[in-house]
Amino acid sequence: MRYNTKQRELIISFFEKNGDKRFTASQIIENKLIDVGEATVFRYLSALTKEGILRKTQGENAAEYSFAKNECKAHLHLQCTSCGRTEHMDCDFMKDIQNHVENFHRFEIDNLRTVIYGKCSQCRSKENKK
Amino acid sequence: MRYNTKQRELIISFFEKNGDKRFTASQIIENKLIDVGEATVFRYLSALTKEGILRKTQGENAAEYSFAKNECKAHLHLQCTSCGRTEHMDCDFMKDIQNHVENFHRFEIDNLRTVIYGKCSQCRSKENKK
């Protein structure tokens, strides 16, 4: 059994409101973004990730969590290592990638866990100006 | 300036010999896989990653390091979340992915940092038998 508690609702609605934004447990706790005890934050971040409600990715030092929209389960995510922005790869070619990896490599991609790192064009042009 | 020390050579040749295998700093230290002090292991894992000699990826709890072959800079890596095995995506379609992401999303993939998570066919058939 699982209880519907105030803390659970607080955490889910926090991420729901914050769209694509990613947060570490420490950010939430230190800045008091949600009024829930430290251990409980960790417990729910972990539980909600298992339930598929949150998306967990690894930041530089700590795990980052964001809201896992349903569409996100169907596409990959490009994350710029300079500015940190995430782009959702919701284009037609996404299906081709999925098919190739499935048929040729016999591998089923986990779109929630995977992050494609690299540089977005804006950050690259900024760096070239230096 | 940078010195060529015994420790540096030990660490590089250890990873060179171990091909695709990934190791955490703790595995190396606790099992004495390399005869180098704790802090020095961490210092070199970090330094060699910056130099592009090692490939750093995030395991469940700790960073994992493996030897970064030159070919690896040109393709993505599929890693099974069940058995942990890594498959190198060195197929012709890899170029198409690179081109699409570059031209359509204006994003330059970092192949050393990126890991595509999912399940390999062997692990999926094993799980279906349960």
Place this chain on the structure above:
DNA sequence: CTAGTTGCAAAGAGTTTGCATGGCG
């Protein structure tokens, strides 16, 4: 009422840093 949940504090794991000693060039 009963079983799951909370929050505090303590513990644990991974990683970084200060500093005196040692070694490369």
Place this chain on the structure above:
DNA sequence: CGCCATGCAAACTCTTTGCAACTAG
């Protein structure tokens, strides 16, 4: 000989866990 590298121990950060009080169903 001068500067960088090493190793130990201490410090730090992120995360998990034990436990008594609390709360949803």
